[in-house]
Amino acid sequence: MTQIVEHENGNIIEWKWASDNELIPAPFFTSVYFIDGILIDAGAPGGVNDFREFIQLILKRENGTIKACVITHAHEDHCGGAWLLQEEFKIPILAHELAIEKLEKEYTYPQYRQITWGKMRLPVKNVEILPEILTSKSKKYTFELIPMPGHAPEQVALIEKKAQWVFVADAIQPKYKMLFGGNSDIQEDISMIYDSIERLYNYTANLNKLKIFMSRSGVQEGREFLKEKLDEIKALHLKVHQAWEKEAKHNINQEKILRKVLKNVFGKETMVEKLSNGDLSTMNLVKSLLKWELME
Ligand SMILES: [Zn+2]
Structure with a gap:
């Protein structure tokens, strides 16, 4: 259509x-x-x-x-x-x-x-x-x-x-719940996505009526949207690392820790994970967030 x-x-x-x-x-x-x-x-x-x-x-x-x-x-x-x-x-x-x-x-x-x-x-x-x-x-x-x-x-x-x-x-995606990764030819990287949005946010500093045209997700008005996405990703980054630290204290099985982290931060895996054989999943997002070192 x-x-x-x-x-x-x-x-x-x-x-x-x-x-x-x-x-x-x-x-x-x-x-x-x-x-x-x-x-x-x-x-x-x-x-x-x-x-x-x-x-x-x-x-x-x-x-x-x-x-x-x-x-x-x-x-x-x-x-x-x-x-x-x-x-x-x-x-x-x-x-x-x-x-x-x-x-x-x-x-x-x-x-x-x-x-x-x-x-x-x-x-x-x-x-x-x-x-x-x-x-x-x-x-x-x-x-x-x-x-x-x-x-x-x-x-x-x-x-x-x-x-x-x-x-x-x-x-930029309207919401960060999953990422391409696994065995896919598409390998997304959440820290690079963050850096790109941040660069765009800084680059558009004096544009106070910015309109952001996305593919399929319509138009977002105002560069505050970029700030919201940065805050959203930053919060997920912190949560995922904190959840990992907590779980790693009484668990040594990496797979088990990853599943617990996903459950703590996102609740459950997306339905798309099975349909895409793991190409597109919340677990890919968790892994990409964990690979991205936590500063401070
Ligand atoms: Zn694409």
């Missing part, structure tokens, strides 16, 4: 797509943003036919040109339609240099992700390295590209300072 949402008086168009697969209990969306000739991300492989229709619609409005598509990171739900943009519409694809090798290869992933995002991602040739600054088609907007590693090493965010917008894709 597709939804088109307009933001900021129609200056930003969000295209949201979720699979209609009946195995998915509730629609799980991915977002593409379009702003003055610039596309941010390219949807999921399973959504390419709907994405093509969206691009044709946009092109009609834009007199036939889209300047470029910025891929925020190389996960299949963000770059699945990049080959289509390139082959059918001749739109340049830009990404962080760490994403290029990944994008240029055909890419398959486990079944639970195929159900959500479609079977496999096709390769994209001649991906260009992102500039530090990208101006929009009519030069109305200037985007600064900043690295936000943690969710993915190649993750970037786009900041438009004058308009006070930041597009973070998956660099």
